[in-house]
Amino acid sequence: MEKTSVIVVAAGRSLRYGFDKLRVYIKGKTVLDRTLECLGKHSEIDEIVLVVNEESLKNQDYAKYSKVTKVVKGGLKRQDSMAAGFREIKPDPDSLVLIHDGARPLVTQALVSRIIKAARESGAVVPVMPVQDTIKSVKEDWITKTLKRDEIYRCQTPQGFRYSVLKPALEKALKEGYLATDEASLVERIGGKVMAVPGDYTNIKITYSEDIKIAEAFLED
Numbered sequence: 001m002e003k004t005s006v007i008v009v010a011a012g013r014s015l016r017y018g019f020d021k022l023r024v025y026i027k028g029k030t031v032l033d034r035t036l037e038c039l040g041k042h043s044e045i046d047e048i049v050l051v052v053n054e055e056s057l058k059n060q061d062y063a064k065y066s067k068v069t070k071v072v073k074g075g076l077k078r079q080d081s082m083a084a085g086f087r088e089i090k091p092d093p094d095s096l097v098l099i100h101d102g103a104r105p106l107v108t109q110a111l112v113s114r115i116i117k118a119a120r121e122s123g124a125v126v127p128v129m130p131v132q133d134t135i136k137s138v139k140e141d142w143i144t145k146t147l148k149r150d151e152i153y154r155c156q157t158p159q160g161f162r163y164s165v166l167k168p169a170l171e172k173a174l175k176e177g178y179l180a181t182d183e184a185s186l187v188e189r190i191g192g193k194v195m196a197v198p199g200d201y202t203n204i205k206i207t208y209s210e211d212i213k214i215a216e217a218f219l220e221d
Contacts, residue, residue, distance in 0.1 A: 003046045003095040004116060006039050006158065007085035010102025011053045011074025020056070021206050022102050026215050031206050034105035040067045042112050045098075051085040079179050079186075083170060093164035096120065099183050100158035103206040106218055111200045112158060118197050119160030126160075126184045127199035128153035156199040159183050165192060 010022055010032055022032040029037070039045055047069040050062060054073055062068050070088040074081030082099055089097060096119050100107065111127060118125035131152050137145040159182060169186040173179070180186050184194045202218045204211060 002120075003090075003092060004044055004098065005089045005095065006045055006048045006098040006100055007082055007089070008035060008039065008048055008050050008100050008102050009074070009078055009081050009085070010035075010056070011051050011081040012078070012103070020053075022056075024206070024212055026105060026212055027219055031105045032102050035100070035102050035107065036062075036065050036068065038105070038107050038109070039100065039112065040065055042109055044113070044116050049085040049088045050102075051081045077179055078181070079173065082183065083174060086166070086170060089163070091163065091167075093162070095163045096160060097163055097166055098158040098160045101205055104157055104203055105206065106200075106202045106204060106215060107158065108200055108203065111203060114197050115158050115160040118195050119162065122193070122195040123162040123165040124160070124184065124187045124192055124194040125197055126182070126194055127156040127158070127203070128196045129156065129199045129201065130154075153196065154199075155182055155184065156203050156205075157182075161187065 023030050026034060036048065039048055045067060048067045049070045050068050051072055051074040057071060057073050062071050072084050072088055074084055096116060098115060115125055115127060131149055131154060135147040135149055135152055136143045137147060165187060166183060169190050169192065172190055173186050187194055204214060206212065206215065
């Protein structure tokens with residue numbers, strides 16, 4: 001069975017939250033603790049490469065996470081941080097690489113399994129959730145179009161790829177100075193096909209303080 005590595009991107013500055021949201025506690029454990037624990041206990045994950053900011057790199061001890069093999073400093077942009085983590089993964093065309101937001105602490109074992117299975121089959125996969133609201137395109141305060149809701153989905157992580165699929169997509173983007181908000185966009189940009197699989201409604205991203213209360217409510221269910 002091919003090796004499966006996970007890059008956990010946790011180097012953001014949490015500007016919208018106000019301070020480092022990954023250190024905020026959710027029922028006795030920090031956001032990042034919960035993220036690493038969920039990923040670490042999955043039987044098909046072999047290693048975790050953790051990408052953090054400079055302060056966390058200096059002041060945090062990650063030895064308690066047995067599957068965290070490397071901890072590296074991230075960059076100014078998410079893509080720079082992901083690239084820093086990707087460089088730490090041993091080149092193997094058939095291996096799998098998952099990228100997960102450190103701020104998604106409620107990722108489930110079932111979702112990770114779904115991503116790994118689909119990545120093996122397709123080479124590139126992203127979990128998605130349907131939108132429930134009517135979506136409008138707006139320009140300069142005026143609505144220009146009503147978009148088809150059944151064709152629009154919200155993307156989550158982890159996103160999964162064959163090493164051989166993600167590597168050329170990332171290299172081309174870095175060479176050309178192209179920035180994307182997720183890895184699937186990089187693969188799409190070079191003509192690659194990306195499979196969509198069902199995400200998980202509990203797999204929320206902690207962005208605002210209110211999201212902590214939502215996460216706590218999910219844990220109580």
